[in-house]
Amino acid sequence: KQEVTQIPAALSVPEGENLVLNCSFTDSAIYNLQWFRQDPGKGLTSLLLIQSSQREQTSGRLNASLDKSSGRSTLYIAASQPGDSATYLCAVRPGNRDDKIIFGKGTRLHILP
Amino acid sequence: DVKVTQSSRYLVKRTGEKVFLECVQDMDHENMFWYRQDPGLGLRLIYFSYDVKMKEKGDIPEGYSVSREKKERFSLILESASTNQTSMYLCASSETAVSGNTIYFGEGSWLTVV
Numbered sequence: 001k002q003e004v005t006q007i008p009a010a011l012s013v014p015e016g017e018n019l020v021l022n023c024s025f026t027d028s029a030i031y032n033l034q035w036f037r038q039d040p041g042k043g044l045t046s047l048l049l050i051q052s053s054q055r056e057q058t059s060g061r062l063n064a065s066l067d068k069s070s071g072r073s074t075l076y077i078a079a080s081q082p083g084d085s086a087t088y089l090c091a092v093r094p095g096n097r098d099d100k101i102i103f104g105k106g107t108r109l110h111i112l113p
Numbered sequence: 114d115v116k117v118t119q120s121s122r123y124l125v126k127r128t129g130e131k132v133f134l135e136c137v138q139d140m141d142h143e144n145m146f147w148y149r150q151d152p153g154l155g156l157r158l159i160y161f162s163y164d165v166k167m168k169e170k171g172d173i174p175e176g177y178s179v180s181r182e183k184k185e186r187f188s189l190i191l192e193s194a195s196t197n198q199t200s201m202y203l204c205a206s207s208e209t210a211v212s213g214n215t216i217y218f219g220e221g222s223w224l225t226v227v
Binding site: 034036041042043044045046049089091100101103104105106 | 117146153154155156158161171201203205207215216217218219220221223
């Protein structure tokens with residue numbers, strides 16, 4: 001059974017620093033992996049989607065990488081800003097007919113001004 | 114822009130009431146999902162649907178039912194609300210895995226059962 005883990009559960013970083021958020025999954029047979037952002041009390045907003053055949057995706061200051069063989073993905077945020085404070089979740093779409101998407105519990109990020 | 118709309122953002126209901134949470138998507142997606150999100154437990158899948166009139170149980174279906182009479186609309190029903198169903202409910206939609214597309218979420222519905 002696929003499991004998705006995000007460690008640490010919370011992280012505080014001074015403004016301006018580059019940072020990496022981690023996501024690991026137990027079964028390497030996936031269709032894709034997606035990173036989301038969630039602000040308090042709101043829904044999830046998609047940040048980046050990496051297909052199983054891809055190694056990374058970039059959007060602005062965000063870069064997500066995927067290493068299927070090791071069951072790991074990272075979300076790199078460059079030059080962090082207070083507006084980046086949010087919870088970041090990763091989600092895996094399994095590589096079978098089942099379309100159920102499996103989420104990690106997220107990393108709560110706080111950027112210190 | 115893809116839009117998933119949850120009609121009610123905040124609801125307060127009494128124990129034993131029947132509750133309807135409505136979700137509409139405008140992208141002709143085949144798949145629709147209902148999750149609940151609780152502190153420390155993350156997102157848990159309640160029900161999902163691959164197509165009209167089709168439904169599958171997720172990880173925590175007890176106490177809930179769903180309806181999908183039209184492709185764009187997926188309703189979550191709490192037959193008899195209980196206080197342990199106080200939570201944030203999130204609806205989502207996506208295309209099938211074969212197309213590899215992203216999943217889109219609504220803004221969430223905060224339900225308090227008193």
